[in-house]
Amino acid sequence: MHLESPFTFNVEAVCPWSGARAGNLTTPHGVIQTPVFMPVGTNATVKALCFDQVEATGSQIILANSYHLFLRPGHKRVEKFGGLHKFMAWQKPILTDSGGFQIFSLDDLRTITDEGVFFKDHRDGQEYFIGPAKSMEIQNSLGADIIMAFDECVKNPATFAEAKKAMDRTHDWLEKCVSTHARKEDQALFGIVQGSIYKDLRQESAATVTAHDLPGFAIGGVAVGEDRTAIEDIVLFTAPLLPQNKPRYLMGVGTPWDITYAIRCGIDMFDCVLPTRLARHGAAFTSEGRVQLRNARFAEDEKPLEPGCDCYTCSNHSRAYLHHLVRLKEMAAASLLSIHNIVHLHKQAEACRHAILQGRFKDYFEGLVRQESCLKA
């Protein structure tokens, strides 16, 4: 990291047993206490919420999607507004992904070359190209605090050859990203380690990617179709290969358990659409596991969704009321459950943070492992 950089990462405490860390990450739009869960605001909006509600959940940073914003409203239009913070009126830190993950998810609508990806808009079929330089252009226009390298993310399961080819391209593209990133002074570029479930590839990728002096590093390709045990194994293997003094971001994760496990591996940041997507389908995280509010057993239940939870939803509403809203497909159901689910993940991360700071993370983690409820959630 350059000396004049507005980005600093300070590790406050490390769990000697696991390597789990508590830290703080300074960005141009504020300091983030880690480990941190980042809600996803795909289209420059966290679905079903207004930003005062997002702020009230205690969110410190949100993620937005370059692919979606490139298509609509267009990164140049956002730039004209003075960037994404101004466009969506969110003054805290933002992270944008590179667009790669969404494009690779298009399957039949895209063609990959060594230069980048040709793809068709999932809505109107129009053709576009994004490669590493274009991704940097888009993300420089959007102006997030943290931006991501353009990587190739293979679907799991992938053969060793497929995984290696994608990894090699990811490394080539990282060079291009580093050389074309035009706002190094106020946007932190994170490199991404790939390699699917192959540990020798992950090792090679970690070495290659961390050879760049970047302000942070991510582990990619763990949220697409592999079974949980294989992914946990890879995260446990890969996280310690990343520099101790830089933030580590596990992309697209996850459930309350996934987050806890990632923290145990030494991860500092994660994002996932799960809390808001589950909410739109009437489901919620609780300490008893995941619950579906549509279920008839909640029809007369006067208790809050999670007794003791101080989120807006639990402070004001009963399970019966949420059940009623979910049954009638009222939008407030999605809003109220999104609030609770996001708060639930923030609390999960905060509980880990406090345990790390207080030197009792091993006990805390082992206690959770014994609770089947956490694994169910």
Next chain:
Amino acid sequence: MHLESPFTFNVEAVCPWSGARAGNLTTPHGVIQTPVFMPVGTNATVKALCFDQVEATGSQIILANSYHLFLRPGHKRVEKFGGLHKFMAWQKPILTDSGGFQIFSLDDLRTITDEGVFFKDHRDGQEYFIGPAKSMEIQNSLGADIIMAFDECVKNPATFAEAKKAMDRTHDWLEKCVSTHARKEDQALFGIVQGSIYKDLRQESAATVTAHDLPGFAIGGVAVGEDRTAIEDIVLFTAPLLPQNKPRYLMGVGTPWDITYAIRCGIDMFDCVLPTRLARHGAAFTSEGRVQLRNARFAEDEKPLEPGCDCYTCSNHSRAYLHHLVRLKEMAAASLLSIHNIVHLHKQAEACRHAILQGRFKDYFEGLVRQESCLKA
């Protein structure tokens, strides 16, 4: 009204030119400054909003629908919770309608007799009956501050004979409502004047309905299918037939202009789904008239929806951002536009109230009539 009643209506000022009034209405859940617009919370939720957002719009009272709540979750279930205020966690005043209007809108799904209406649930086809006594039972269970008599509301245009038959039934049913209303001490029953567009019927209905010593009176049947001029004529004719010292409620109205005109006629209360329904379709009230945010001309417009408006939406977001959300059918579009539209109607009512209190309502009203923009809205 009984002496021990928690309901008092105090007329603070009357415009000598028009009879427009400013007052305050005391209810068990607080004092309402009139004239007042009441947002509609059909299913015990104001669509697309959480109640902290409703409260932040300055809403003093909201309306909920007996028909919907009778079917789902059921009035007995709400009663078990301690009533609607507790069930939906809204501590300010509530008004419930009688269910009549929704049932009569079912057309082919209902059969009217002198006892009440047999109808089929619009969702699952199950058969039910609601008459005046049942409507009182439902509304007593829901426990709103203000409840409405069960009336027959004819579709406009109606023949004189049809209108008279419905009016006569409405009068018979009012007797039943008065005699079966079981919570007179803490729920104010309002009678409803019917008679379609026939002035002699409206006159007869006003005389018959106001012969009951009720805490308030409403004008019904003006929001269903008649042209604006005929309705305005009927409101102007009927409002002065209602007691000066009781609140007057015009049901199902309306646009910013409709509200202003109703106030000019001496109306104190109105409700309408329009602000929230328009919001869900991307439209907003402004001082320049109604606008559709989907329109391409807003794509790069950095101004707030209504410059000078201090609502959450206008304080934080640009027209371009709202355009973006509307185009992508993001739920936040419905929330943000609902907030603005409700605030817009509250401001319209408040502006009238202040003009009445300051003795300048005639000038204010005539100024609006000259502004074509207001009529467009």
